Amino acid sequence: MKRFGLTGAAGYIAPRHMKAIMETGNELVAAFDPNDSVGIMDSHFPNAHYFTEFELFDAHVDQLRRRQKAIDYISIASPNYLHESHMMFALRSGADAICEKPIVLWPDQLDRVIENERDSGQKVNTILQLRLHPAIVKIREQVQQNLKENKYDVDLTYITSRGNWYLKSWKAEIAKSGGIATNIGVHFFDMLHFIFGDLQESVVHLAKDTKSAGYLEYEHARVRWYLSLDVEDVPSAVRETGQRTYRSITVDGSEIEFSGGFTDLHNISYAQILDGNGFDLETNRTAIETVSEIRVAQPQNLTGSYHPFAKNQ
Incomplete structure (x- = not known):
């Protein structure tokens, strides 16, 4: 013990x-x-x-x-x-x-x-628990086994609704939380690096207190991403079922289901750490560099490849 x-x-x-x-x-x-x-x-x-x-x-x-x-x-x-x-x-x-x-x-x-x-x-x-999620591990294995000349086209959408309290908390202070892309997005950016390799390009299209969007290019993927705390961004068909959270990853137009399986990932993380197999500090570098670049970037006009949710925001 x-x-x-x-x-x-x-x-x-x-x-x-x-x-x-x-x-x-x-x-x-x-x-x-x-x-x-x-x-x-x-x-x-x-x-x-x-x-x-x-x-x-x-x-x-x-x-x-x-x-x-x-x-x-x-x-x-x-x-x-x-x-x-x-x-x-x-x-x-x-x-x-x-x-x-x-x-x-x-x-x-x-x-x-x-x-x-x-x-x-x-x-x-x-704690990089998405690297332990069975669906994410499976995607990574499939990508590694099927590297292709053209990069994968990926859309990442994550909406996790928060109430008015959020903007009154430390999480709304960029100096303390790093902003929304850091606070709710860093583990997704680590996941993208884990699956698709080193980051090559980053563009920010939207940067607000409660939502952010941009484009990331990795060795093996072009990624349009959108993060939000606004319940109105949850697709209406999903919202009508009472859900206030929406996660979606599509790879070449095919949706990857990974909405479940999160409950015990901390337990699995701890078990691996106690066995001497935890993720070390250096493993975090690409994700930390990614979110720090997003934090200081000037948002660009909606040109080129941008997430459709970023339009009309």
């Missing part, structure tokens, strides 16, 4: 980490979040120590280490802009880290964490 700490315990993704820690047979011993809406812990680890001040959490982790009860892993589910600092904290504490995406916001931050990881002798593992 491994001993875990957790930062960002009140966040949206934290319950998946708690569940993964529990279902892989391990123990959460200490958690931190400045917000105290963490009743979910009672369903998983009611005896875990909990802190609303990072300094006290830091002191507790240090005390455990000095008492020969060191934490083995720090799981990081805190806001995006804190990931670098919390990974550094884990390494200084003699623990390995398991960090949510985006691992960092900028490539130079990635370089710093890699350097500190090397100096510490510890390991940072990253």
